[in-house]
Amino acid sequence: xxxxxxxxxxxxxxxxxxxxxxxxxxxxxxxxxxxxxxxxxxxxxxxxxxxxxxxxxxxxxxxxxxxxxxxxxxxxxxxxxxxxxxxxxxxxxxxxxxxxxxxxxxxxxxxxxxxxxxxxxxxxxxxxxxxxxxxxxxxxxxxxxxxxxxxxxxxxxxxxxxxxxxxxxxxxxxxxxxxxxxxxxxxxxxxxxxxxxxxxxxxxxxxx
Numbered sequence: 001x002x003x004x005x006x007x008x009x010x011x012x013x014x015x016x017x018x019x020x021x022x023x024x025x026x027x028x029x030x031x032x033x034x035x036x037x038x039x040x041x042x043x044x045x046x047x048x049x050x051x052x053x054x055x056x057x058x059x060x061x062x063x064x065x066x067x068x069x070x071x072x073x074x075x076x077x078x079x080x081x082x083x084x085x086x087x088x089x090x091x092x093x094x095x096x097x098x099x100x101x102x103x104x105x106x107x108x109x110x111x112x113x114x115x116x117x118x119x120x121x122x123x124x125x126x127x128x129x130x131x132x133x134x135x136x137x138x139x140x141x142x143x144x145x146x147x148x149x150x151x152x153x154x155x156x157x158x159x160x161x162x163x164x165x166x167x168x169x170x171x172x173x174x175x176x177x178x179x180x181x182x183x184x185x186x187x188x189x190x191x192x193x194x195x196x197x198x199x200x201x202x203x204x205x206x207x208x
Contacts, residue, residue, distance in 0.1 A: 019102045025104075026040075027053075027073075029070050038061050049161055050160055051104055052123075052158050053158075062157070065108060072105070074104040074105075077099065077100070078100035079197035083096045083171065088182050097169075098169050100169070103166075106163065108157060108160075113156070120139060121138065
C-alpha cells in the first residue's frame with residue numbers, strides 16, 4: 001500500500017465493494033522457501049467477513065494449509081495507467097503511475113470438502129449473472145460422475161477478512177487544475193482502454 005495518506009482516504013466499505021466487484025486477485029502467504037502465490041477468482045460473503053475461493057489440491061498453498069490456518073493477503077488490483085509529467089502543465093514534475101489496489105488480510109483456512117459444491121455454485125452464479133440474458137450455467141448440467149472427479153481435484157478455502165487496506169492513487173496530491181489536466185491527456189493518449197477508467201476517476205478525486 002502506498003504510504004501517502006492522500007491515497008488512503010477511501011472508506012473500508014468502498015474498498016471492500018471494489019474487491020467484491022473485481023472478484024479476482026493474487027493470494028499470497030509465506031512458504032518455507034519464500035512467498036507462495038496463487039491467482040484466484042473469489043466471492044465475498046454478504047457480511048463482508050470472508051472471501052471464499054478454491055485451489056487445485058496440488059497447489060503449494062493448499063498443501064501448506066493442511067497443517068492449519070496461515071496468515072495471508074489477497075491483493076486485488078484495478079484500473080491503472082502511466083501518467084507523463086508533461087500532462088500536468090506545470091514545471092518540475094516526474095513520471096508516475098496511477099492505480100487502484102485493495103489488500104484483504106487475515107487467516108486463511110481450508111474448508112471441509114463437503115462445502116465445495118455450495119461454493120462452486122455460488123461462484124458460478126456470481127459470474128454467470130454478468131452474462132445475462134444468457135441462460136446461466138449450473139453444475140446441474142454436468143454428469144454427476146464427471147463433476148465428482150473434477151471436484152476431487154480442488155479444495156475450498158476461506159480467508160477471514162481481518163484487515164482491509166486500499167490505495168486509490170489518482171493524483172489527489174496535485175492541485176485540481178493540474179490533476180484535471182493530466183486526466184484529460186490520459187483519456188486522449190491512445191493507450192489501452194483500461195486507461196480511460198483511472199482518467200475518469202482522477203476527475204472526481206479530491207486534491208489535498
